[in-house]
Each structure stands twice: as C-alpha cells, then as structure tokens.
C-alpha cells in the first residue's frame with residue numbers, strides 16, 4: 193500500500209484512478225518557499241519520511257501563465273486561496289496571450305530507497321470565463337482546446353493532464369522495477 197500525503201481529495205481521486213491501491217493521509221507537510229516544484233517535493237518527502245515508515249508519495253502542482261511571467265507557479269495554492277479564479281481572470285482581462293501550462297511533480301520514497309521524482313505537463317489557455325463544475329482549483333479557467341478541465345470527468349482529465357502524465361510515469365516505474 194502506498195500512502196499519498198495530501199490535503200486535496202480531488203488530487204487523491206485522480207491518483208487512485210491511475211494507481212489503484214492508494215491511501216490518503218492528510219497529515220500535512222511544510223511547503224517550503226522555493227523557486228521550483230521539485231524543491232518543494234524533495235523537502236516535503238524528507239519531512240514525511242521522518243514521520244511515516246512506509247511507501248509514501250506526495251505531489252506538488254502549479255499553473256504557470258506565460259503573460260504573467262510564470263505566475264502563480266509555485267505560489268498557486270496561496271493565489272487560489274486568496275484571489276482565486278476570479279482574481280486570475282481579472283489579472284488576465286486585457287491580455288491577448290492566454291497561454292498557460294500546469295506542471296505536476298510526483299515524489300515517491302520507501303524505506304531503503306532514494307527518493308524518485310516524476311514530472312508531467314499540460315499546455316492550454318486561460319479562458320475569459322470559468323466553465324464546468326468537475327475537478328478543483330484552477331480547472332474551470334484552464335482550457336485545453338475549447339473545453340475547460342472542469343468540463344472533463346476524471347478519466348478524461350487524466351488522459352491529458354499534468355498529473356495524469358506524471359502518475360503514468362510513476363506507475364510505469366513501479367511496474368518495471
């Protein structure tokens with residue numbers, strides 16, 4: 193059994209869809225202020241590893257908006273909590289370049305093993321309005337083609353998403369070793 197340390201049920205459901213046996217552990221870890229998601233994950237893994245002696249994964253994600261020079265990026269959780277999707281739509285109001293991408297970094301460790309990391313990205317655009325009621329976080333304003341991620345069910349989102357890709361690589365690694 194792998195423990196997924198996360199506070200985010202949406203993430204957990206997406207991960208369970210791909211990995212199968214997975215248990216959610218909402219015990220928290222320090223999300224350090226760093227320039228990259230990889231650093232956040234490496235730091236977080238060390239912290240949870242000290243608390244649980246078992247196979248553990250964590251995942252950190254962020255949305256990077258081209259015309260905002262990559263903002264909110266590593267600050268995505270804080271920005272979602274504070275200004276939210278309406279705030280992002282406001283910041284994007286007069287911007288012609290709508291390009292954005294999501295990045296997911298999965299970290300895994302088990303007793304006696306060096307941590308391993310897997311990445312995934314999905315490129316899309318920030319829409320002009322929120323649409324859809326599935327998913328979570330930035331999903332209603334992040335579009336791939338003419339559909340927002342919040343208009344996709346878990347199976348559809350996993351097929352194209354940042355997390356779907358990083359988790360597929362993780363799953364492959366688990367199978368191959």
Ligand code: ITT
Pocket residue numbers: 197198199200203251252253254255268269270272273327328329330331341353355
């Ligand atoms: P953890 O406990 O796993 O850290 P979190 O919700 O804080 O859960 P992150 O720090 O990885 O997760 O996510 C940063 C922000 O980006 C947060 O507000 C998420 O809701 C949002 N986010 C992450 N993945 C997303 C996705 O697939 N679709 C939409 N928003 C996403």
